[in-house]
Amino acid sequence: MGKGQPSFTDEEFVAAIRRDDDRALAQLYRLHFPMISHYVLQNSGTEDEAKDVYQEGVMVFYEKVRDGSLELSCQIKTYLYAVCRRLWLKRLTDKTRFGGRLDDHEPYLETGAEADLEEAEERDRRLGTMAQALDRIGEPCRSLLEGFYLLDKSMQQLTAEFGYTNADNAKNQKYKCLVRLKKLFFNQYQELI
Numbered sequence: 001m002g003k004g005q006p007s008f009t010d011e012e013f014v015a016a017i018r019r020d021d022d023r024a025l026a027q028l029y030r031l032h033f034p035m036i037s038h039y040v041l042q043n044s045g046t047e048d049e050a051k052d053v054y055q056e057g058v059m060v061f062y063e064k065v066r067d068g069s070l071e072l073s074c075q076i077k078t079y080l081y082a083v084c085r086r087l088w089l090k091r092l093t094d095k096t097r098f099g100g101r102l103d104d105h106e107p108y109l110e111t112g113a114e115a116d117l118e119e120a121e122e123r124d125r126r127l128g129t130m131a132q133a134l135d136r137i138g139e140p141c142r143s144l145l146e147g148f149y150l151l152d153k154s155m156q157q158l159t160a161e162f163g164y165t166n167a168d169n170a171k172n173q174k175y176k177c178l179v180r181l182k183k184l185f186f187n188q189y190q191e192l193i
Helices: 010-018 022-042 047-066 076-094 102-109 113-137 141-150 155-162 167-192
Strands: none
Touching (some): 010 047, 010 076, 047 076, 113 141, 155 167
């Protein structure tokens, strides 16, 4: 965020909007607009149309938060994308850019916002479960796996950093840690299903 701008989590955005905090709404508006603008521009729209669609989507979100009817089971970003995508597809058909009624094109729109939303929710759930598994795996496994997979460190770097006698020992330990992480992940994931 810009200097002096507080950064909100999704829960903090919802709470701030409920408190009528205009700064949170303004920040939310700026935060996700580029994603919607890109989508609309890539799908036969203009910058002004992207602004209109995003304004409508944010208002849908805002009104649902304010009246207490929002049951957010995904990130705000995902929710706004799904709403704005559906609004844009509806607007396209209203403008008859496709040359017909929405019903004529519904089979081609079946992968619309609803499917994207479900897919994004599932991905968020898996990522959350993976983060929990990483938190529970403990050290040195957590640092070893993060170093290799997230920070792109070589086996030689990890060998030196963790004090292993050679790269093969580091690789063997990484494998054992990965097996433990997978086990933790799948045990937690099964509990969610």
